[in-house]
Amino acid sequence: MYIANQEQFVAFVQRAMHSNVLAIDTEFMREKTYYAKLCLIQLATDDEVAIVDPFALDDLGALAPVLQNEQVMKLFHAGRQDLEIILREVGVLPKPLFDTQVAAALLGHTQQIGYAALVHAECGVTLKKIDSFTDWSRRPLSESQLEYAADDVVYLPRMYERMRGQLMKLNRLSWLDPDFEELSNPAKYAINERERYRRLKRVSQLSRRQLAAAREVASWRELEAQRRDVPRKWVMTDEQIVEACKREARSIDELFMVRGMSERLSTRDARAVVSLITSALDAPPDTWPEPDRCGKNEPNVDAQLDLMCALVRLRAKENGVAFPTLASHDDLARVARGYREDIDLLKGWRRALVGEELLALLEGKLSLSLDGMQLRVERRD
Known part of the structure; x- marks a missing residue:
């Protein structure tokens, strides 16, 4: 369904209020502007797909009620930019939400897996991507553009159900709560010049x-x-x-x-x-400000990082989690240099999977050795 007037838009939002999910994607351009120019909004409920033309609408704020409806799960893939645009154009952030790219990293996929690759992996569908770099500001939109735009949301509900089931089976669904809470926090999108x-x-x-x-x-x-x-x-x-x-x-x-x-x-x-x-x-x-990077007077921690990476790689493989999702290089370096505050690696499920062990390793309470081709981790007295 192509929506190009306010009345149709409001009617769709009212129907979406009774859906279990609302998949959301946007098409925008910002090559010549500071702020992204919203060109299209794609929305999918349990049984409808809508392509919304923001150029033809009077008030995008009509979308706010369903975005704030706690009974409707809002679905995204790599949604940070979409959320930034929604906050600017609609004035609110959706909650609750589920980002399939974030979730995919806890199911063994690469940390920043693309939408098409995830659709193929989870749904067995190969998407056409011929309109990836199209000019979304031009009107009228072609049939291939509309098909491309619809594809970006039509598979999200199916992937959400599959991935949610897998995460529940692994007892990992709650692991994502802090990540999704952060995505729903307006402070994340505030610009501090x-x-x-x-x-x-x-x-x-x-x-x-x-x-x-x-x-x-x-x-x-x-x-x-x-x-x-x-x-x-x-x-x-x-x-x-x-x-x-x-x-x-x-x-x-x-x-x-x-x-x-x-x-x-x-x-x-x-x-x-x-x-x-x-x-x-x-x-x-x-x-004068302090530089972000560690200065020359800080100790070299290459040896510690080598051992820490070996341990993280082992735990990531055992748990089917992408290495960068479990521990970023910056976090590992900061922990190796003695920092303990405001580090994702030392919070929540990451701390439980490997963070505590890394601290024990740095304190000399763990040893790593090779048993044939396998890495062995042993606690030292």
Whole structure:
């Protein structure tokens, strides 16, 4: 069903309120904007599939009641971007929800398995993907586009039932509760422009003093990109920010020595950026940010990481869980260096499967050895 007016949309939502599930996907474009431009919403209930044209609707907020209906399970695959768009366009986040990509990692699939691969594995269906890079903003949509869009939700209810059954059989369904709670938390999608500098490419090249300047410039760029609704790199690239701060540019002439900067910034904007860099460089050291990466004065933990990875790989294989889902490399490195707070590896089911053992290994209470081709884990007195 193709929905292109408000009355049809409201009627569908009312019917969906009585469904057990609501599968959701979106098609959007953001190549030329800061905020994603929502072009299509695909919805599937127990017995209906709807392709919703947001360009033809007056109020997407009509979707909110079913999103907040606790009796309807909302289904996604790799839904973080969809959820971000829904929060911005509808004003609420769905709850409860189930993400098949997140769940798949607890059933032996790779951590970021794609939708088509999971549909083939769980339903035995090979999807056509000829419209993956289509222009969803153009109208009218072709039949192949509509078919592609519908396929993105039509198999989600079937996969949900199969995967839910498998997880219940393994007593793992509750393991996903914290992950899904986080996806339903609006704070996850809040933009903190003051932290954007940490994600700059090559930011590790900067000293703490220069990092303070990068924090200010990246924050300015974020707000400017939002104001203009253009991609960040159209205001200034990551490389340009890092180079300008590495040069410690205190004048417009010095700033424009960075390749391409004079073409991107007006004189007024360049003056603002230079002022931010200068103020940050002259600020007292106790205001400089700490780098994310461990400094040179921290101990090398390569040997510990090798042993930890061997143990994680063993427990991941035994439990049919993707290695990166069980333990990320960053978490392993932080644990090896003595950190214990705010680490997923040391929380919930991950701690039960391998986290406690890793702590015991680092404390010398476990030993690893080879028994033929098998890794043996033994507790030491």
